[in-house]
């Protein structure tokens with residue numbers, strides 16, 4: 001269900017406590033008379049009228065109120081992603097601080113079409129604040145997009161790369177199409193939804209705009225709800241929504257290779273830990289580097305690289321291990 005109503009009143013009226021699995025939202029930025037839509041969308045006639053801005057002097061209070069509501073409707077373990085520019089970021093951060101929500105990541109989204117400036121740096125990023133509601137284990141589908149052994153052309157882990165907290169995702173350039181001001185790219189929404197929800201989960205957007213969050217959520221077989229105060233935007237987009245089919249995005253998703261490290265996540269036994277240490281030293285003594293040795297152990301024990309590194313680095317007998325390694329290797333080892 002989608003509601004053409006102010007999100008604070010709407011949430012109070014229509015959403016029960018703990019009923020939402022994931023919130024992804026992009027509130028108005030509190031910048032009076034901004035010209036961003038002119039810049040991003042170039043042809044003004046394609047931009048829908050009716051984007052409602054929040055006056056700057058009300059922004060702090062407004063942020064406190066809607067974020068408090070977001071916290072209430074989120075289930076324990078549910079996640080929230082808030083996209084914000086820099087100008088009024090402080091109010092969003094302060095409002096989050098006034099809740100019990102827990103910060104997980106402060107993501108930087110780097111986009112194209114930054115507003116050109118001559119005598120200073122060009123602003124080309126947004127902030128995405130990723131928080132969770134305590135009380136249950138949050139959903140985080142680590143291998144939803146890339147398997148743990150998939151590599152890029154430089155032999156780097158694609159999974160690691162995809163989960164770094166700087167995201168380079170371009171805005172969609174939609175020439176001659178009607179759009180809302182500041183529409184989020186679908187690629188960005190797909191990423192957050194894949195990592196932080198499962199099919200059938202309820203995804204909510206407090207500031208629907210073009211209903212992009214809802215369209216992508218439904219396209220990924222999730223359920224969707226949310227609020228948009230502008231009647232012009234709402235009436236136009238709700239019709240567009242009728243064209244959206246459950247799961248329509250699924251065939252276009254890349255299929256991650258199955259996890260090779262089937263033992264990841266299983267508790268480590270003491271004998272396994274001891275084997276890591278002795279076998280690691282043997283490998284070093286045969287001239288392998290620290291990285292190579294851990295990779296060999298990872299293949300053998302079907303556990304991820306980092307969990308083995310943690311055992312090697314966290315070994316109780318640090319100084320003796322360090323001495324033995326130094327005996328065998330000239331490599332600088334950070335143990």
Ligand SMILES: C[S@@+](CC[C@H](N)C(=O)[O-])C[C@H]1O[C@@H](n2cnc3c(N)ncnc32)[C@H](O)[C@@H]1O
Nearest residue numbers: 006007026051052183184207209210212228229
């Ligand atoms: C930055 S845009 C969201 C864009 C959206 N994420 C998209 O991809 O199209 C913010 C939206 O919030 C709407 N809005 C402003 N105040 C609101 C309120 N109190 N409740 C609900 N929506 C509101 C604006 O009209 C605007 O459409």
